[in-house]
Amino acid sequence: MNIPSFFSRLLLLSAAFALASCASYAPPARFSQQLSTIITAEDAVHTTVRSSGGMFETDEQRLAGKITTQARTLALSNGAKGKSFEIVVDITRYQRGNTAARAFLPGMGDLIIEGIVSVYQVPSNLRVGEFTVSKSFGAPGLYGLVTSMDTIENAFAQGVAQTVTGRK
Numbered sequence: 001m002n003i004p005s006f007f008s009r010l011l012l013l014s015a016a017f018a019l020a021s022c023a024s025y026a027p028p029a030r031f032s033q034q035l036s037t038i039i040t041a042e043d044a045v046h047t048t049v050r051s052s053g054g055m056f057e058t059d060e061q062r063l064a065g066k067i068t069t070q071a072r073t074l075a076l077s078n079g080a081k082g083k084s085f086e087i088v089v090d091i092t093r094y095q096r097g098n099t100a101a102r103a104f105l106p107g108m109g110d111l112i113i114e115g116i117v118s119v120y121q122v123p124s125n126l127r128v129g130e131f132t133v134s135k136s137f138g139a140p141g142l143y144g145l146v147t148s149m150d151t152i153e154n155a156f157a158q159g160v161a162q163t164v165t166g167r168k
Contacts, residue, residue: 024151026159027135035119035129038166041075042082046122047089049115054094063089063153070161085128086120087164093134096149102138103145110138111152117160133159 039045047068049060067087093114101109114134121128135156137147162168 024155026155026162027133029117029131029133029159029163031129031131032116033127033130035131035164035166037083037121037128039071039075039085039119039164040080040082041072041077042080043075044082044084045071045075045087046085047071047087049089049091051091051094054096055091059094060091063091063157066153066157067160070157071164074161074165074167076165076167084122085164086122086125087160088118088120089115089160090118091115097138099145102147103141106140107138109144110136111147111149112136113149113152113156115156117163119164129164131163133163135159 045068047064049055049064049067051060055063067089071087091113093112095110095112097111098109102111103109112135114132114136116132117130118127119129120126133156135152137152138144139147
């Protein structure tokens with residue numbers, strides 16, 4: 001085996017793995033109010049997504065469902081009596097981008113979703129935390145061509161769910 005060929009293949013494989021994780025990694029939260037409690041497996045969770053523009057109602061409902069499902073999946077049991085929580089996500093930026101532009105022009109046609117997440121304990125409507133989450137993707141080439149908004153929404157939902165459940 002040719003050593004330079006081996007290293008070039010290894011480098012190519014490493015780059016492919018790095019790119020593959022880019023679109024699907026869960027973004028970190030930036031807190032404006034630290035969570036005073038986390039959501040556990042015993043808790044009831046409902047998510048509402050609101051948008052000032054750029055999202056259709058079906059997009060809002062789909063994203064809310066993804067966040068609720070991820071939160072329930074990641075929540076750990078603490079053995080205590082369950083509480084009820086409302087996760088309210090105000091989408092501040094939702095940009096589907098352009099697949100062709102993203103594939104051929106680096107930095108163009110980006111997929112972007114940003115939001116302010118407020119967590120309330122209900123029925124008292126006591127806000128237990130607030131944070132922002134931002135997820136974007138704009139890799140060029142074939143990877144940019146095959147990555148969809150659904151992938152970005154999944155990562156955004158996972159980032160919100162990891163934050164409200166205290167899981168990373």
